[in-house]
Amino acid sequence: xxxxxxxxxxxxxxxxxxxxxxxxxxxxxxxxxxxxxxxxxxxxxxxxxxxxxxxxxxxxxxxxxxxxxxxxxxxxxxxxxxxxxxxxxxxxxxxxxxxxxxxxxxxxxxxxxxxxxxxxxxxxxxxxxxxxxxxxxxxxxxxxxxxxxxxxxxxxxxxxxxxxxxxxxxxxxxxxxxxxxxxxxxxxxxxxxxxxxxxxxxxxxxxxxxxxxxxxxxxxxxxxxxxxxxxxxxxxxxxxxxxxxxxxxxxxxxxxxxxxxxxxxxxxxxxxxxxxxxxxxxxxxxxxxxxxxxxxxxxxxxxxxxxxxxxxxxxxxxxxxxxxxxxxxxxxxxxxxxxxxxxxxxxxxxxxxxxxxxxxxxxxxxxxxxxxxxxxxxxxxxxxxxxxxxxxxxxxxxxxxxxxxxxxxxxxxxxxxxxxxxxxxxxxxxxxxxxxxxxxxxxxxxxxxxxxxxxxxxxxxxxxxxxxxxxxxxxxxxxxxxxxxxxxxxxxxxxxxxxxxxxxxxxxxxxxxxxxxxxxxxxxxxxxxxxxxxxxxxxxxxxxxxxxxxxxxxxxxxxxxxxxxxxxxxxxxxxx
Numbered sequence: 001x002x003x004x005x006x007x008x009x010x011x012x013x014x015x016x017x018x019x020x021x022x023x024x025x026x027x028x029x030x031x032x033x034x035x036x037x038x039x040x041x042x043x044x045x046x047x048x049x050x051x052x053x054x055x056x057x058x059x060x061x062x063x064x065x066x067x068x069x070x071x072x073x074x075x076x077x078x079x080x081x082x083x084x085x086x087x088x089x090x091x092x093x094x095x096x097x098x099x100x101x102x103x104x105x106x107x108x109x110x111x112x113x114x115x116x117x118x119x120x121x122x123x124x125x126x127x128x129x130x131x132x133x134x135x136x137x138x139x140x141x142x143x144x145x146x147x148x149x150x151x152x153x154x155x156x157x158x159x160x161x162x163x164x165x166x167x168x169x170x171x172x173x174x175x176x177x178x179x180x181x182x183x184x185x186x187x188x189x190x191x192x193x194x195x196x197x198x199x200x201x202x203x204x205x206x207x208x209x210x211x212x213x214x215x216x217x218x219x220x221x222x223x224x225x226x227x228x229x230x231x232x233x234x235x236x237x238x239x240x241x242x243x244x245x246x247x248x249x250x251x252x253x254x255x256x257x258x259x260x261x262x263x264x265x266x267x268x269x270x271x272x273x274x275x276x277x278x279x280x281x282x283x284x285x286x287x288x289x290x291x292x293x294x295x296x297x298x299x300x301x302x303x304x305x306x307x308x309x310x311x312x313x314x315x316x317x318x319x320x321x322x323x324x325x326x327x328x329x330x331x332x333x334x335x336x337x338x339x340x341x342x343x344x345x346x347x348x349x350x351x352x353x354x355x356x357x358x359x360x361x362x363x364x365x366x367x368x369x370x371x372x373x374x375x376x377x378x379x380x381x382x383x384x385x386x387x388x389x390x391x392x393x394x395x396x397x398x399x400x401x402x403x404x405x406x407x408x409x410x411x412x413x414x415x416x417x418x419x420x421x422x423x424x425x426x427x428x429x430x431x432x433x434x435x436x437x438x439x440x441x442x443x444x445x446x447x448x449x450x451x452x453x454x455x456x457x458x459x460x461x462x463x464x465x466x467x468x469x470x471x472x473x474x475x476x477x478x479x480x481x482x483x484x485x486x487x488x489x490x491x492x493x494x495x496x497x498x499x500x501x502x503x504x505x506x507x508x509x510x511x512x513x514x515x516x517x518x519x520x521x522x523x524x525x526x527x528x529x530x531x532x533x534x535x536x537x538x539x540x541x542x543x544x545x546x547x548x549x550x551x552x553x554x555x556x557x558x559x560x561x562x563x564x565x566x567x568x569x570x571x572x573x574x575x576x
Contacts, residue, residue, distance in 0.1 A: 204503020222486020
């Protein structure tokens with residue numbers, strides 16, 4: 001057979017090699033093709049998966065918005081890798097251009113996908129159930145039955161119509177939309193009812209996708225009016241909710257300078273419970289509570305911030321992120337003048353709260369001083385001679401100091417972290433390579449600086465009636481203040497999405513048919529032949545059982561006596 005054979009057209013797979021001329025799409029055609037690809041459900045699912053994958057770095061790396069101190073520490077620990085990852089916005093994942101691009105594409109894809117489906121669904125809700133197929137036997141879930149005419153029934157056609165009336169009421173009671181279809185042909189008249197249900201499945205599907213769009217809108221718009229700030233507060237200090245009092249602040253583009261609610265908060269005390277020394281869980285903290293006094297609208301109230309129990313103030317949520325010790329250090333110069341005095345938050349380094357702190361004395365001394373200090377709440381001496389903390393509580397507090405002299409690099413305007421001391425350009429005068437032993441102080445003790453430079457004192461904050469060290473050092477808390485009015489809307493849309501997903505997963509979409517025809521039986525008597533069939537849209541393992549239940553329930557209803565028969569007296573019952 002040649003390619004010119006009339007049974008083989010020229011463009012058949014084994015025809016001639018002549019090229020097929022496709023129509024040119026043009027700019028409008030390509031745009032229409034791209035829009036259809038973007039707004040397809042497959043693309044929306046892929047973009048949703050890509051968005052979830054893109055959010056993973058936000059859980060791996062600290063984010064400037066939530067943990068600026070963590071970003072600083074990560075930069076200190078990984079100075080070579082940090083610039084590369086920072087250029088890729090790994091520390092600002094949710095504000096990065098590439099994350100925003102995925103976010104916007106997903107939003108456009110969902111909107112373009114949902115709108116046509118909503119129109120189609122509304123049209124389908126108004127449409128009648130489809131006509132009964134002519135050959136129900138071709139369907140996989142198909143049942144047949146033959147019923148002889150009842151004793152008092154003389155007309156097979158009327159009985160066939162009655163059986164469909166019963167089936168119509170039965171299907172309607174089961175929640176189906178029903179439509180009666182009776183047809184006439186040369187072989188006789190056919191009575192049937194078409195039923196359909198499961199539109200809640202598609203409704204749930206649309207609710208799920210619309211809710212996803214709602215979540216995207218709530219997060220996107222709400223983020224523009226939200227702000228998150230961090231503040232370290234030492235016992236006795238007061239935080240005022242103004243931009244100047246935050247140590248770091250990330251706010252949406254529509255948050256103005258006067259958008260913050262006016263209130264203040266004083267840290268009165270910090271309560272923490274530890275497992276007793278010597279127990280199996282020695283040093284482990286059991287509970288934390290930052291006890292605060294809140295002043296708002298001219299009124300003062302006492303409250304507490306606890307882990308996983310944020311404090312609500314004027315629409316803001318105050319979270320407890322961390323805590324530690326803030327030793328009070330006083331530095332005096334050779335003349336005895338106080339050149340530095342402050343309670344310095346020390347960063348915990350382990351579970352026993354061995355803490356590292358930095359003191360920078362910029363004025364009042366011949367040269368600037370930088371002090372690198374370690375604080376041990378319950379100091380013990382290791383075999384190597386080094387100190388360590390055996391417990392997180394103040395059982396035997398000890399402060400060790402290394403002192404450096406020189407230019408701290410503050411006066412040139414370069415931003416410097418208060419928790420980091422760069423000693424490269426500094427000269428050690430106590431500890432390190434200075435030849436002078438590090439200073440070791442307990443609360444209330446004072447040490448001389450070399451060459452008559454002055455003194456450094458570790459202040460004892462214990463009340464006059466104290467008999468031990470348990471109140472000798474102040475505590476600090478790291479607080480995060482978060483304001484996001486869209487959170488409630490995100491929750492509402494998330495619950496709607498969950499509800500829609502449940503509807504889409506557990507409500508089957510199916511069609512059922514019952515057909516009845518008057519026929520003549522094998523013995524020549526009249527009978528009604530019944531056909532039951534079902535068809536599912538998608539996988540429906542219970543469809544066969546549903547058809548069986550329909551047939552058996554229909555038979556019970558047909559065998560049940562009619563109301564007139566139930567009310568009629570039996571032959572054995574005498575009439576009154």
